[in-house]
Amino acid sequence: MRPVIPYVTAALLFGLGVYGVLRRRNAVLVLIAVELMLNAVNLILVTADATVRAALPHSGQVFALFVIVLAAAEVGVGLAIVLQLYRLRATVAVDEIPLAEGPTPAEEPTPVRTAVGAPPPAGGAGTGAAEAGEER
Amino acid sequence: MTGADVLLLALGAVAVGSGVLVVTTKHLVRAGLYLVVCLGALAGDYLVLTAELVAWVQVLIYVGAVVVLLLFAVMLTRAPIGASDDLDRPGWPAALTGGGTGLGLAALLVDAYRWTAVDLPEAGTAERLGGQLFRTWVLPFEVLSVLLLAALVGAVVLSRPDIGRSR
Numbered sequence: 330m331r332p333v334i335p336y337v338t339a340a341l342l343f344g345l346g347v348y349g350v351l352r353r354r355n356a357v358l359v360l361i362a363v364e365l366m367l368n369a370v371n372l373i374l375v376t377a378d379a380t381v382r383a384a385l386p387h388s389g390q391v392f393a394l395f396v397i398v399l400a401a402a403e404v405g406v407g408l409a410i411v412l413q414l415y416r417l418r419a420t421v422a423v424d425e426i427p428l429a430e431g432p433t434p435a436e437e438p439t440p441v442r443t444a445v446g447a448p449p450p451a452g453g454a455g456t457g458a459a460e461a462g463e464e465r
Numbered sequence: 466m467t468g469a470d471v472l473l474l475a476l477g478a479v480a481v482g483s484g485v486l487v488v489t490t491k492h493l494v495r496a497g498l499y500l501v502v503c504l505g506a507l508a509g510d511y512l513v514l515t516a517e518l519v520a521w522v523q524v525l526i527y528v529g530a531v532v533v534l535l536l537f538a539v540m541l542t543r544a545p546i547g548a549s550d551d552l553d554r555p556g557w558p559a560a561l562t563g564g565g566t567g568l569g570l571a572a573l574l575v576d577a578y579r580w581t582a583v584d585l586p587e588a589g590t591a592e593r594l595g596g597q598l599f600r601t602w603v604l605p606f607e608v609l610s611v612l613l614l615a616a617l618v619g620a621v622v623l624s625r626p627d628i629g630r631s632r
Contacts (some may be wrong), residue, residue, distance in 0.1 A: 344567015351559035416524035
């Protein structure tokens, strides 16, 4: 087995993931590109486990399992954040998110009011259901 | 070139090719489906590299759960069906950074390993990996389970609009 083949595969996949994270506007596509990067790291770990003789056998594969679990947790929380963002702003474009909301408190209520005042169909249904639940 | 090398080359080509399609396609849903191809090819890579348990966990968790979650996200955010043109930002910095990272890492690893060959170790079966996991790595394993619980609670709190908005 030539270890250079999976190593180069992993390096190229990681580069593709970096490219995707920087290139894509849609938050879901950014999450998908992050998955590509995590998988590249997994491939490096498994290949290193087969290549390097370590004191503890199979440590690389155990680490790969840990990374898979971390990726599952990450995508769960990431999905919740993306959905909440969509509910508030009716968009999932990452370059339309205002990152500096803190220093300008005068502008802060504006997006919330627009989101509540002119809600998208999903957001309106969501808040309506929540209010109905509270009333009950 | 042994049989394992040929398999690794073919599966690596499939993984990188579908990875290119994942980050360049104009269809949101197709990006998720190309990701399935990429992850499946990587699972094949793991099998060739004798990491049996990791390969099956990859198929179960990544292809089974993570991709389904991502497709849920695509559907719940009302993604347009068909090609959409506003998925990308201007790409020169991204291409420069991504290409630089990928090719730089590839050059580094090629320089480190050249064309050397190693013998494959004994297979990473569930028994051997479980022994390692519950003897040597048991504390990280438990910490990871707490982290999964925290992520679960966090996702629930984040996705319910009536929690944490007291005013």
